[in-house]
Amino acid sequence: MKTWSLVSICVLLGVVVRWGVSLNSYSGAGKPPMFGDYEAQRHWQEVTYNLPLQEWYFNTTDNDLNYWGLDYPPLTAYHSWICAYVAKIINPDWVELHKSRGYESPTHKLFMRTTVLVADLLIYIPAVVLYCLYLTDGSSKKKISTLLCFLLYPGLILTDYGHFQYNGVSLGFALWGILALGLGWDVSGSMAFSLALNYKQMELYHALPFFCYLMGKCIKAGPMGRGLFLLVRIAATVLATFALCWLPFLSDPSQALQVVRRIFPVARGLFEDKVANTWCSLNTLIKIRSILSGDSQLYLSLACTFLAVLPSSFRLLTKPTFWHFKLALVNSSLAFFLFSYQVHEKSILLAALPVCLLLNDLPLIAIWFLQASTFSMLPLFLKDGLLVPYVVTSLAFLFFSLYLLSALDHCSEDELRMGAYNKLLFFLPKMDLACVVRWKFYISVAVMAVLSIVSIALVPPPHLPDLFPVLVSTTAFLHFFGTFVYFNVVQFSEPPSRKSQKKNN
Amino acid sequence: MLHSTDFEVHRNWLAITHSLPVSRWYHENTSEWTLDYPPLFAWFEFGLSHVAQHFDRNMLQVENLNYASPSTVLFQRLSVIFTDVVFIYAAKECCRCVQEQKGSRDVLNRPSFVLAVLLLWNFGLLIVDHIHFQYNGFLFGVLLLSVAKHLQVQTSGALLFAILLNLKHIYLYVAPAYGIYLLRSYCFTQDNKDGSIRWMSFSPLRLLALGSIVVSVCALSFGPFIAMGQLPQVLSRLFPFKRGLCHAYWAPNIWALYNVLDKGLAVLGVRLKLLEEAELPRASMTGGLVQEFQHSVLLSVSPSATLVCTLLSILPAVASIWLRPCGARGFLRCLLLCALGSFMFGWHVHEKAVLIAILPLSILAVESREDARIFLVLTTTGHYSLFPLLFTPTERPVKVSLMLMFTIFSFTALRNGQGPLLRPLEVVYLLGLVVVAIACEVVFPLSPWQQRLPFLPLLATSVYCSVGVCYSFLRLYVRLLQRDDKPKQL
Secondary structure (H helix, E strand, C coil), rough: CCCHHHHHHHHHHHHHHHHHHHHCCCCCCCCCCCHHHHHHHHHHHHHHHHHHHCCCEEEECCCCCCCCCCCCCCCHHHHHHHHHHHHHHHHHHHHHCCCCCCCCCHHHHHHHHHHHHHHHHHHHHHHHHHHHHCCCCCHHHHHHHHHHHHHHHHHHHHHHHHHHHCHHHHHHHHHHHHHHHHHHHHHHHHHHHHHHHCHHHHHHCCCCCHHHHHHHHHHHCCCHHHHHHHHHHHHHHHHHHHHHHHHHCCCHHHHHHHHHHHHHHCCCCCCCCCCHHHHHHHHHHHHHHHCCHHHHHHHHHHHHHHHHHHHHHHHHHHHCCCCCHHHHHHHHHHHHHCCCCCEHHHHHHHHHHHHHCCCCCHHHHHHHHHHHHHHHHHHHHHHHHCCHHHHHHHHHHHHHHHHCCCCCCCCCCCCCCHHHHHHHHCCCCCHHHHHHHHHHHHHHHHHHHHHHHHHHHHCCCCCCHHHHHHHHHHHHHHHHHHHHHHHHHHHHHHCCHHHHHHHCC | CCHHHHHHHHHHHHHHHHHHHHHHCCCCCCCCCCCCCCHHHHHHHHHHHHHHHCCHHHCCCCCCCCCCCCCHHHHHHHHHHHHHHHHHHHHHHHHHHHHCCCCCCHHHHHHHHHHHHHHHCCCHHHHHHHHHHHCCHHCCCHHHHHHHHHHHCHHHHHHHHHHHHHHHHHHHCCCCCCCHHHHHHHHHHCCCCCEEHHHHEECHHHHHHHHHHHHHHHHHHHHHHHHHCCCCHHHHHCCHHHHHCECCCCCCCCHHHHHHHHHHEEEEHCCCCCCCCHHCCCCCCHHCCCCCCCCCCCCCCCCHHHHHHHHHHHHHHHHHHHHHCCCCHHHHHHHHHHHHHHHHHCCCHHHHHHHHHHHHHHHHCCCHHHHHHHHHHHHHHHHHHHHHCCCCCCHHHHHHHHHHHHHHHHHHHCCCCCCCCCCCCHHHHHHHHHHHHHHHHHHHHCCCCCHHCCCCHHHHHHHHHHHHHHHHHHHHHHHHCCCCCCCCCC
């Protein structure tokens, strides 16, 4: 069958699944006074449409920053403004200043869900299609299978179309950046990534690999001459993009400073709620938050993050190939997720995107991680009433990806790039690695399934009310940490010989 | 979660069969959705209701009209998904019957794979069963299974059809095909050399076997009601002729064209001063309600007239397989023609009935290029005519995406890389369908006629689709009457 028809069928299936999920409840539905992320997005439309730009990030009589104040960079604000413009045409009540607080109706929900779908169709989905068609190896059937699994990743669908956020936009821009870098268009890639950064500041998790990769390329091209010229062009593009996005705020330095203060709130603690990173998991054993002061918590997390991200970035700087770039993206975002300050569970999506890029190369580990990342957000989904979509999309994803990518068949030592493991763990008895990995996968999926059922069906004992979220986040943490170690080992192993077809620079 | 009136209908039937004694089942009318399927389906609902009580006991109270708690919706949807297992098994059996081509073929191009996708992902079935809510997957599973058994030359086909008739009597549409085929090919054990009938080979034993199968199934199903003397009541529930010539949404059949012609002539007559406006009956048929009404210019149509028209339309097909049976595939063609004929000329036909023709046609479409052409036209128009069933904006992206998916797949898979499949006229017609779709879904709601003529998009859809359905009907007839019993390979 022709490729284009298979691609369109995959995309349409992705759209159907997304819309199906969007028919369910959203974050904070029917829960006054604060509601949830859905109300936050609606409130930003209200603020950006009705108030002048100078007041968007400031605490004024019209703009109460305690009620979902804007805390994303300007591109989010502009996007909200566009949505508000459309909303005003359809029904002005939706963005009426002050009066529309907590506005909920089926038509409004339809409108908000449509904005997410439109943004996805314009930005995220085309990037995924182009990546799978042009930057993955294999037969066209393999590419289509990768495309389908990529589009069916449950974590992003449930967060964007269930909980309600616009991660598709920032991740989409980042993906355009990765795509451009893969095709050798460094300047366009840096522009796309700058746009992603200006949409959500969490994209900083990906910033270090972009920087090291481009810097490594410039150094390889010659520190004087072509390399310097490339560096200058990239720097100029990035600065120009930032300037363009921040233009209205640059007229007054206090404006720009206030925006920065809003998007980087350092007054909050080491972590909030239950998140599957080191600090929260460590907190179950030793109460770090009470032992260390606020400042030392900040320094500790900075130090650990820096140490964790150093090996992979250094490796990328010395060997700036696309393969290493993808691995460094995974390692860097995982390092930030595990050790950084004030991490939210949804930030795992920033690590999930680069892992999706590796679906073609390391299918089993990628599928395993993606499933674990969806599982780690289970408490959030349960709070939002998204149980049925969670179960259906996870099962569908596991089924399709394991079947289409034949993940369980490609488990040999060479295919999993575990050669380095054997060298490191030479003291352990030699075992059939493929068998071991497969069994670990089965056990892990079983554990996740059991914990999911238990979280839904049982009531926690009264003296341990947070038992199930803690169990979920600790299990997820173990998975993430293991993945982090694995991908670091892979990055330091020799790349496989068949990578010569890949577009290297 | 979304649900439709059919949802309440089935909930009501669960309640009736669970809470009331058998003698009250066909007399109960607290709700407007009375039990109007044959008894075997009622027993099926009774069985389901025993599982339902573990989900939510309240749905089984007859008084709880329009009761729709989340667990009720969950149970109902799960029951449809669960009974679809029958459909999946039937699809598998049909794929076994399809002739494979020799030579290495990509999995995606193999006829059995294409057939499996065409059946399991059939757009019409998906939206009617899972969004709109009915148990058609289960019923079509039984139908396709009986067809598959016929294609495999096994006798269980007759038993399955007898069961099917007692589950939903709409399958009476295709009963003539079964009756004549079984009589001709099963009861007369041999044919003459030239294919004509050999009267001497009539086997009374086989006729008796067939008869006893049918009678015993009907006895099992209707028996309790005959014993209680309720047979007339049951029959009046099963065949409600008070409902009017056209269903509320105007199935795309001959009568839709007839109505439009009548209305057009009436308007013309008034303009040309041939008729008095006051003499015309109230124009309620365009109001979209299900009522009895009279036609103003052309003759009014009564239920018996439709029956006569239907019988006349299927007579050539039935006669053809009596005189020259072409094996099981000939039977399948006759079944399709009976289904389409009844769809075209029947009384109070629902658009969903077009699925009775589309699903079996899938089997023929993967084997023969000519049939694939007819299939594409019939499927696209038939499925599009189901669009008005889902009218809320929330469902629009889902129905458009699913329709596009199915259409893209069927066009590319059946084409199989051997050049264009459709004639230019057919392509133009199908493109016109896209224009009609955009006009009805996008342009019309934003135009000023939305208030004055709300029924216009339904009218346009039905009329445009009837042309396609009629065309497919005629082409299928031509295929049957050509003396050609070897299926052409793709």
